[in-house]
Amino acid sequence: MHKKTLAAICAASLLAYAAAAEPTNHSQWTGVWQGRLDGQPGVTLTLAEDTGELGGTLVLNVVEKQDGQARIAATEPHVLVHPRLDGSTLSFEIRKIDGSGDLVNFTVVLTPEGKARIHCLDCGADAPVVDMTRAQ
Secondary structure, three states, X not given: OHHHHHHHHHHHHHHHHHHHHOOOOOOOOOEEEEEEEOOEEEEEEEEEOOXXXXXXXXXXXXXXXXXXXXXXXXXXXXXXXXXXXXXXXXXXXXXXXOOOOOEEEEEEEEOOXXXXXXXXXXXXXXXXXXXXXXXX
């Protein structure tokens, strides 16, 4: 009787492990997402699951207005830290470029129209929410 219980527990454990190891379909997320600020390229989010998990990079362009014209003043490339999905929301952090090692929190929400909105949660009340489209 004890052997049957042990065998059932082992079988259940193997099934749970196999289900957890199944790759998740991230096709609605993978690709290159681009957003504009003041008519300039403002953000590029690249997502892939080459390692079996969703990961990628974020390139932020600092857009400034000079003489009434928007221009890119700086470009900041980042690797996504701790990306995680919760339904239609992707959350992740990036490291500040100031050398402090501090993390900055972002969310990206998929819209019903197949677009996405990215927002920096730690960038102050005036941080823009940028609409992004997936490049085809």
